[in-house]
Amino acid sequence: MIQHWNRYTRDDHEVWEILFTRQLASLQDKACHEYLDCMNRSALKAGEVPDFSVLSPHLRAATSWEVEVVKGIIPVTDFMELLASRRFCSSTWLRQRHQLDYLEEPDMFHDIFGHIPLFYHEEYADFACRFGQLGLRWKHDATALALLERLYWFTIEFGLIREAGGVRIYGAGLLSSFGETNYVMSNAQVKRHEFSVRAVLSMPFRNDAIQTDYFVLESWPQLWECLAETEAFLQDVAAGKIARESLRLHEQKGSVEMAAPEAEIAG
Numbered sequence: 001m002i003q004h005w006n007r008y009t010r011d012d013h014e015v016w017e018i019l020f021t022r023q024l025a026s027l028q029d030k031a032c033h034e035y036l037d038c039m040n041r042s043a044l045k046a047g048e049v050p051d052f053s054v055l056s057p058h059l060r061a062a063t064s065w066e067v068e069v070v071k072g073i074i075p076v077t078d079f080m081e082l083l084a085s086r087r088f089c090s091s092t093w094l095r096q097r098h099q100l101d102y103l104e105e106p107d108m109f110h111d112i113f114g115h116i117p118l119f120y121h122e123e124y125a126d127f128a129c130r131f132g133q134l135g136l137r138w139k140h141d142a143t144a145l146a147l148l149e150r151l152y153w154f155t156i157e158f159g160l161i162r163e164a165g166g167v168r169i170y171g172a173g174l175l176s177s178f179g180e181t182n183y184v185m186s187n188a189q190v191k192r193h194e195f196s197v198r199a200v201l202s203m204p205f206r207n208d209a210i211q212t213d214y215f216v217l218e219s220w221p222q223l224w225e226c227l228a229e230t231e232a233f234l235q236d237v238a239a240g241k242i243a244r245e246s247l248r249l250h251e252q253k254g255s256v257e258m259a260a261p262e263a264e265i266a267g
């Protein structure tokens, strides 16, 4: 699968510029400083839709991660396989001008603007790779995979982290959404929980409703270090030491969106 960058229209490039400029301005006092620093180090820019033939080699040279184009939503285990081999999958379709603020499925702006910069951050990138390796070790256990999706959801997609200036965003689902960025930083309904493996793995998520619960890391090492505790938790569940009923598995709705379907690009 390749991107076919020359098929993007002038309108696509303008939509990217509107999204990029608006969101980066909004994130200046909301995103964690590592994200903003990494954005500066990346090959991403406002003026045009990113060309993966430039973006991916730039990322690989800096961190050994690559962008992998996928068609359609891929199985969780395939996604784990990609992460374990330091590849992050992206769609290539971009929302249209009338969809700036609402999407049912993640597009390239989410996959690239939201996710890619933090792969320049070593501890974050190591976490993602080790998360994938952990997923592969548990790929035959559906309960374990559902719990690992929670960890991914409440960190890589919707994670918050405490910095000297206050709580900041590092989750891509927030970083790429103008509305949700503002919502999570200012809405009184938002519940910010202290990050703990037990709390995260016991929290069902829904991908069809606005998020109300978020988890706040105290530091990046906490993210990396949580994987051993996560695996111990999975072992306890498998051994029956943690009651499955306590995990509220039936309340989980949908799966982590591993990638969005690739739409036909006009041109």
Ligand SMILES: [Fe+2]
Residues within 6 Å of the ligand: 106, 110, 111, 115, 157, 172, 173, 257
């Ligand atoms: Fe995502």
